Amino acid sequence: MGAQSTETSMPSQSKVLTLLRSLISIRSTTLQEQSVVDFLKTYLTQQGWHVHLQPIPDSSPVRHNIYAYRSKPETDNIRTNVKVLLNSHVDTVPPHIELSEDDENLYGRGSCDAKASVAAQICAVEDLIEEGKIAEEDVGLLYVVGEETNHIGMIAANSLNINAQYLLVGEPTEMMIAEGHKGMIKADIVVKGQAGHSGYPERGKSAIAALVDILHDLQHTEWPSDPVLGATTLNLGQISGGVAANVIPEDARADISFRVSTNAEQVAAQLRTIVEQPRTDGVHVTLTIRGMQNPVRCETVDVDGVEKFVARYFTDIPYLKGTQKPLLFGPGSILVAHSEKEFVKKDDVIRSVRIIKQIVQNLVHRAV
Structure with missing residues (x-):
């Protein structure tokens, strides 16, 4: 009225x-x-x-x-x-x-x-x-x-x-x-392993297991913060991988994004350090940054x-x-x-x- x-x-x-x-x-x-x-x-x-x-x-x-x-x-x-x-x-x-x-x-x-x-x-x-x-x-x-x-x-x-x-x-x-307002980073992480029978895990290399470890490290990283704009935050937007429960997964992928409160390149450098560290488990990891803005x-x-x-x-x-x-x-x-x-x-x-x-x-x- x-x-x-x-x-x-x-x-x-x-x-x-x-x-x-x-x-x-x-x-x-x-x-x-x-x-x-x-x-x-x-x-x-x-x-x-x-x-x-x-x-x-x-x-x-x-x-x-x-x-x-x-x-x-x-x-x-x-x-x-x-x-x-x-x-x-x-x-x-x-x-x-x-x-x-x-x-x-x-x-x-x-x-x-x-x-x-x-x-x-x-x-x-x-x-x-x-x-x-x-x-x-x-x-x-x-x-x-x-x-x-x-x-x-x-x-x-x-x-x-x-x-x-x-x-x-x-x-x-x-x-x-x-x-x-915060900046952003969009990135994807692609992991390539080796497929095999799930009964013989030692014969394959699990891409999903490697990806889970990487995402765990990202979630437990302290990202930069700004006194006005607040904390930089991470979102695990999409995860995919594997073909069946009884097959060691050869492929896995995660699409992630950050809301950046400080310097985008600084956050990207931290991201690269974690994702691209040398590996001894035989899987291959590729990080691609799709977009970045301060x-x-x-x-x-x-x-x-x-x-x-x-x-x-x-x-x-x-x-x-x-x-x-x-x-x-x-x-x-x-x-x-x-x-x-x-x-x-x-x-x-x-x-x-x-x-x-x-x-x-x-x-x-x-x-x-």
């Missing part, structure tokens, strides 16, 4: 929830983002934005990032100089979950991760411009595809050559401003009633090169993102517009 009366009496609040409902209603799982990009192009154009669709190279199906700005420069094809670039992603994890709602929440895939951030950012900067609190040329909007898989959208965005002093990224932060330190803004925290998840931030200083804030909780019951609180979406307005105003005033 309260949410309905609030929407009726506050048109700007109704606007953000209406926009968010539209965004959630559009299926945009990774590789299928074009419909929501087309919707945003139409919506932003109607609101007075200049919209540039950037094709993702070598993508099938065809996909685009969307970059928008209000004040068109006289000489450039697109405006590349902004004080604050607001950014989030429009792709979601599968499967698509249809929009539903009750008095308090909006439910559906992408409701918090991260379409609530997209809607709140757009409405916040439009309010600021209409209120005369920032200039049109102060801000730009960049909404990318592929964040949930390989960050291809943000990587492609580098060719836009946007020169921003601050980058405000929208992800579900439970209405807190992030001091940073943690991100974020700028912060003091906003009354808004706490600060450290995000344990990873974002698009490291993939946009340049000198911009990153910030991370958005409505919703990462704990319900990707779940069957993904949702965002209506009041949080409305409040996030006010908080983003304060953040952007502060950053515009800080900017040179």
